[in-house]
Amino acid sequence: MSVHTLADYLELARVExxxxxxxxxxxxxxPFVWHALAANPHTAPATLLELSTAQDSAWxxxxxxxxxxxxxxxxxxxxxxxxxxxxxxxxxxERPYAAVLALAGRRxxxxxxxxxxxxxxxxxxxxxSQLDRQLALRA
Numbered sequence: 001m002s003v004h005t006l007a008d009y010l011e012l013a014r015v016e017x018x019x020x021x022x023x024x025x026x027x028x029x030x031p032f033v034w035h036a037l038a039a040n041p042h043t044a045p046a047t048l049l050e051l052s053t054a055q056d057s058a059w060x061x062x063x064x065x066x067x068x069x070x071x072x073x074x075x076x077x078x079x080x081x082x083x084x085x086x087x088x089x090x091x092x093x094e095r096p097y098a099a100v101l102a103l104a105g106r107r108x109x110x111x112x113x114x115x116x117x118x119x120x121x122x123x124x125x126x127x128x129s130q131l132d133r134q135l136a137l138r139a
Contacts, residue, residue, distance in 0.1 A: 019044040026050045031060035038067035045075045052081035061089070062096040069102035076108050083109060083117070090122035097127050104134035111135050 022037055026047045034054050037043050048068055055061055068074060068082045083103055086096045100117045103109060115135060118128040 019047065023047045023050070026054075031056040031064065034064050035060070035067060038064055038071060041072055043071070043073065045073055045078050048074055048078045049081055052078060052085055058089075058094050061085075062094070062099060065089075065096050065099035066102050069099045069106065074106075074108075079103060079106055079108050080113075083113065087117055087120060090117060090120035093122045095122055095124075095127075097124075097130075100127060101130055101134055104131055105137075107138060111138060 019042070022040065022043050023046065025033055026037055027050075028034075031054075034051050034056075037047060038051055048071055051064060052068055054064060065082050065086055068078060069086075071078070074082070082099060086099045086103065089096045090100075100114070100123075103117070104114050106114075115131065117123060118131045123131075
């Protein structure tokens with residue numbers, strides 16, 4: 001009986017160029033696996049989209065949203081899902097600030113769609129100023 005680690009599965013997916021291996025891993029209940037998938041440049045957009053709904057704790061969720069927002073293969077649907085998840089967290093009073101600022105750097109989302117995050121209940125004055133600064137860099 002062989003025991004496989006997360007690193008084994010990530011390497012298998014890379015070597016065989018098989019995104020289904022990573023997609024199956026996205027359904028596991030462990031946030032450290034979600035983070036590894038979101039940080040893996042080979043993770044397909046469909047898997048990233050599935051990860052955007054994963055929830056564990058405020059810290060793990062916010063880290064996951066930031067990783068998804070920064071992912072090089074995150075397409076419009078993934079970024080929109082991350083934006084919506086960040087908006088929900090802000091409305092609940094949580095602070096997914098790193099994810100919001102990462103979204104501000106992504107041109108796939110309209111400036112106004114991202115700027116709206118600064119008007120939500122959980123957005124601090126500092127987040128709003130950093131958000132404005134980041135969005136100004138797009139111009």
